[in-house]
Amino acid sequence: MDLPAQIIDERAGGCLCGAVRFRARLTHHIFGACHCEMCRRWTGSALLAISVPTGNVTWQGEGSIARYQSSDWAERAHCRRCGSALFYRVTSDGPGAGDIELPVGAFDNADGLVFDSEIYIDLKPDSYAFAGDRARMTRAQTYEHFGISVEGDLT
Numbered sequence: 001m002d003l004p005a006q007i008i009d010e011r012a013g014g015c016l017c018g019a020v021r022f023r024a025r026l027t028h029h030i031f032g033a034c035h036c037e038m039c040r041r042w043t044g045s046a047l048l049a050i051s052v053p054t055g056n057v058t059w060q061g062e063g064s065i066a067r068y069q070s071s072d073w074a075e076r077a078h079c080r081r082c083g084s085a086l087f088y089r090v091t092s093d094g095p096g097a098g099d100i101e102l103p104v105g106a107f108d109n110a111d112g113l114v115f116d117s118e119i120y121i122d123l124k125p126d127s128y129a130f131a132g133d134r135a136r137m138t139r140a141q142t143y144e145h146f147g148i149s150v151e152g153d154l155t
Contacts, residue, residue, distance in 0.1 A: 007056070013107040015084035019064040022086075024102055025056040031104050032117035035124035036139075038070055043085050046124070049101035050113060054089065057100055094147060 005027035014021035031050040039047035059065065066080045073092035078085055085103050090096035104110045115134065118124070122138040137145060 005053070009112075011107050011109065013102070014061075015064075015079035015082050015086060015106070017079065017082035017084070019081045020059065020061040020079045020084075020086060022060070022102070022106075023058045024050075024052045024107075026050070026052060027056070029113050030116045031113050032115070032119065033130065034119050036120040037123060038076075039088075039120075040123075040125075042070075042076055043103070045128070046118075046130075047085075047088065047101070048104040048115070049088065050104060051096075051099045052102055054098060054100045057087075057102070096146065 007025045007027060009026040009029065010023060011026060012021065012023050029050075031048060033046040033048050035046050064080045065077050065086060067075050067077045069091070070076045073094070074088060074090050074096075076085070077087050077089075084106065086106065087103070088101040090099070104113060107113075115130070115132070117135040117137070118130065119137045119142045120139050121136040142148070
């Protein structure tokens with residue numbers, strides 16, 4: 001039996017207009033970037049997000065959260081009032097199930113978080129690049145890492 005990960009930090013955040021607020025109990029400080037087409041369209045750039053167990057996030061203003069089933073296995077949420085991206089969550093069984101991806105920019109204080117990976121790096125536009133050394137996976141490597149079939153898509 002797996003023991004729950006230890007809580008090492010608690011952070012608050014929310015949307016642009018303040019209609020939605022959250023508290024996240026973090027088990028790590030590591031976040032990554034996703035360059036897939038859906039994340040880029042949803043955020044206007046790469047999604048910079050930290051994985052948090054779904055049960056470690058509490059919400060205020062849940063009536064202002066709009067959910068969009070963006071694929072057969074995942075949903076994205078935004079504030080109904082201001083449109084701020086709030087989370088990405090896998091809705092089916094398999095890799096990523098049980099976690100919620102919270103945008104780093106939605107936190108009141110993102111200091112001390114560590115940028116350590118990028119996925120779908122081969123889909124990143126050539127108009128920007130993040131400096132520094134970190135793990136970078138192509139679409140094919142991302143599929144393999146998360147056990148996604150070639151017909152599927154992680155987004």
